[in-house]
Amino acid sequence: LRCHDTMGIPICGACHRPIEERVITALGKQWHVEHFVCAVCEKPFLGHKHYEKKGLAYCEQHFHKLYGHLCFR
Ligand SMILES: [Zn+2]
Ligand SMILES: [Zn+2]
Numbered sequence: 001l002r003c004h005d006t007m008g009i010p011i012c013g014a015c016h017r018p019i020e021e022r023v024i025t026a027l028g029k030q031w032h033v034e035h036f037v038c039a040v041c042e043k044p045f046l047g048h049k050h051y052e053k054k055g056l057a058y059c060e061q062h063f064h065k066l067y068g069h070l071c072f073r
C-alpha cells in the first residue's frame, strides 16, 4: 500500500485496492464509488446523498431510522 500512497493513487477504505476511476472521499478515507455503502443495508450510494454519524455512513432511510429526522423548525 505504501508504494501506492507515495504515487498519489487513492486506496479504497473497503477493499484496500487502488482506485483508478472515480473516488469518493468520506469519513476521512477514500472509496470506490461501488464500495462506499450504507452501514445498515450495504447499498452503494453511487454518488447520492449520504449521512455520516460516529464514523459510519448511512443512506437517508437508515439514518432517519436510527437517529430520527434532522429538522430545523
Ligand atoms: Zn474498493
Ligand atoms: Zn441503508
Ligand SMILES: [Zn+2]
Binding pocket: 069, 070, 071
Ligand atoms: Zn423531518
